Amino acid sequence: MAAHTATSFTDKVLVSDEVAEFSPEVIDEMKAHVAKYPAERSRSALIPLLFVVQRERGGWLDNPGVNFLAKFLNLEVTDVWETATFYSMFNLRPVGRHHIQICKTLSCKIMGEPEITDHICTKLGIHPGETTEDGKFTVTMVECLGSCGTAPMMQIGFDYHEDLTTEKVDKILEACK
Ligand code: FES
Known part of the structure; x- marks a missing residue:
């Protein structure tokens, strides 16, 4: 059986300014995570939000999804990538079902x-x-x-x-x- 070419986590990420959009229900879910933390510590919600974005973006974290989170949590895009690239539970490329x-x-x-x-x-x-x-x-x-x-x-x-x-x-x- 043929397979897609493997890519590593250090392969270049295609950077774009595109920002993902989510349904009102998903935004409410994200707000509920943020509400669990003190207002000045909203970035503590980053990991649960990365899980939400990964789920909503088809099982992986793409650039528009990361850009959305940076805006949503008032962080630098690099702050989001720092966390996303540290944990193996976050996929930086498409994965199978x-x-x-x-x-x-x-x-x-x-x-x-x-x-x-x-x-x-x-x-x-x-x-x-x-x-x-x-x-x-x-x-x-x-x-x-x-x-x-x-x-x-x-x-x-x-x-x-x-x-x-x-x-x-x-x-x-x-x-x-
Ligand atoms: S070595 Fe710890 S789970 Fe495999």
Whole structure:
């Protein structure tokens, strides 16, 4: 199966001044997050708002979405990018409908991560960092997801899948319709 060319998080970001627009319902949701913090600390809402923008922009943070947040929170655009680029849960490029994040850190590594990664990538016909041609799956390697006691593990969307075996992986992928 062919795959899109992989891009890394350090690839150039296409910068534009375009500002994303959101529905009144989404704006209300964002305001509700901001209201949880003291007025002078509204930037503390940045991470929950990045999640909202990522969801609304099709699963990743594009330039117009980031520009919107900078205006909304009265921040510099670079302030928003600083946070967006620090955390692996924020996607800086389009991802598939099922974003598989495989932990590559020590506990997972010694408990079988390489075999799990090979199995998943062979099955999907892609390499880490790539998306299947049908846009269904993206595989990303990430650092420790804090579930070392149940290594090897991976995250798909917001769900953790732990104590992975190749048989377990097959069932998980099968369930991803
Ligand atoms: S090392 Fe994989 S979850 Fe911590």
